[in-house]
Amino acid sequence: MQVHLKVFRFNPEIDRKPRYDRFDVQAEPTERVLDLLEMVKNYNDGTLAFRRSCAHGVCGSDAMRINGRNALACKVLLKDLNTDQVTVEPLLGMRVIKDLIVDMEPFFAHYRSVMPYLVNDEPLPEDGKERLQSPQEQERFEDTTKCILCAACTTSCPSFWASENYVGPAAIVNAHRFIYDSRDRAGAKRLAVLNQRMGVWACRTAFNCSEACPRDIQITRAIAEVKEALNR
Amino acid sequence: MSAVNLEKRRSFDQIAWNAMRYSGVLLIFLAFGHVLLQDVIVGVHRIDLDYVAMRWANWGWRMYDLFLLAFAFAHGMNGVRQVLSDFVHQERHMRAVNVALLVVWLVVTLMGAAAIFGGVRPVQ
Numbered sequence: 001m002q003v004h005l006k007v008f009r010f011n012p013e014i015d016r017k018p019r020y021d022r023f024d025v026q027a028e029p030t031e032r033v034l035d036l037l038e039m040v041k042n043y044n045d046g047t048l049a050f051r052r053s054c055a056h057g058v059c060g061s062d063a064m065r066i067n068g069r070n071a072l073a074c075k076v077l078l079k080d081l082n083t084d085q086v087t088v089e090p091l092l093g094m095r096v097i098k099d100l101i102v103d104m105e106p107f108f109a110h111y112r113s114v115m116p117y118l119v120n121d122e123p124l125p126e127d128g129k130e131r132l133q134s135p136q137e138q139e140r141f142e143d144t145t146k147c148i149l150c151a152a153c154t155t156s157c158p159s160f161w162a163s164e165n166y167v168g169p170a171a172i173v174n175a176h177r178f179i180y181d182s183r184d185r186a187g188a189k190r191l192a193v194l195n196q197r198m199g200v201w202a203c204r205t206a207f208n209c210s211e212a213c214p215r216d217i218q219i220t221r222a223i224a225e226v227k228e229a230l231n232r
Numbered sequence: 233m234s235a236v237n238l239e240k241r242r243s244f245d246q247i248a249w250n251a252m253r254y255s256g257v258l259l260i261f262l263a264f265g266h267v268l269l270q271d272v273i274v275g276v277h278r279i280d281l282d283y284v285a286m287r288w289a290n291w292g293w294r295m296y297d298l299f300l301l302a303f304a305f306a307h308g309m310n311g312v313r314q315v316l317s318d319f320v321h322q323e324r325h326m327r328a329v330n331v332a333l334l335v336v337w338l339v340v341t342l343m344g345a346a347a348i349f350g351g352v353r354p355v356q
Contacts, residue, residue, distance in 0.1 A: 158318075159318070162317075162318035162319070163318065163321055165321065195242075195243045195245075195246055196243060196245065197243075197244075197245045197317065197323070197326065199245075201243070201245035201246060201248075201249045202245075202317070204314070227249070230246060231246070231250065
């Protein structure tokens with residue numbers, strides 16, 4: 001099939017304002033948007049800049065706006081777009097470094113602010129090995145372990161568009177993952193970080209995050225559960 | 233859940249978020265009750281000063297109207313606060329916005345209370 005690809009271009013070192021470049025690309029319906037970008041970069045314009053790594057929906061590098069919706073370019077098949085017009089743009093709400101590459105540092109700063117690691121200073125169990133938990137205890141936070149930090153959720157959130165100070169869905173998801181972990185002991189500290197205007201209370205329950213998540217995490221539900229933990 | 237020793241210190245935004253939910257639930261009953269009485273049972277064309285005087289002869293109805301005004305307006309002002317929160321990024325500016333909205337709510341609610349409790353001319 002012939003695909004009419006429209007790509008957001010911006011190089012702040014040269015360009016005064018962004019533009020859109022158009023490419024006509026021959027591709028199979030079962031190919032992915034990432035394949036289109038690879039074709040353009042390899043055969044049309046080597047200066048096109050975008051992130052990619054594993055190309056199999058695991059690393060989360062190639063999150064971008066595809067026909068207006070946040071998604072991983074490596075997971076979106078052309079046939080699923082139901083059109084031969086494909087527009088690719090960088091994630092919203094973050095500074096564009098070049099073309100489809102955005103500055104992820106504010107996103108990771110919010111991620112770090114919720115202490116996204118297990119905290120437990122209690123003595124090790126007698127066998128000196130694992131801190132055990134039941135399958136039911138693990139199931140409690142299983143969903144939020146699936147996050148790959150692609151930022152598709154946070155950059156689809158209207159509250160984040162309004163203020164980059166909002167901690168964002170991804171950080172809340174990763175806080176949830178440890179707040180509800182029976183082995184963790186730093187839940188109160190994480191909840192204190194999230195119990196602010198720019199914490200969970202800035203969430204307007206728009207559900208954009210849940211829709212954008214390429215791992216199908218029930219993000220809005222996780223945010224609601226963190227609010228519930230604060231109200232307990 | 234992890235063994236958290238939550239300090240029971242509630243933040244302002246937490247209280248405001250919860251107030252939005254509670255006032256919303258309360259408004260379902262207050263507003264629907266109001267619509268049912270004024271628009272369905274009585275009918276808007278039969279509402280005049282005499283009707284209001286008759287209704288406010290009962291202190292329960294005066295309290296009902298005051299609650300409706302206070303909660304509906306608080307709910308609305310809380311919504312305005314949330315909208316403004318998207319545009320006001322400095323914390324101290326947001327504090328000023330919160331105080332201003334609270335003062336407006338208080339003044340309008342007190343004016344409404346004065347009108348409700350002041351009443352209208354007696355039933356003829």
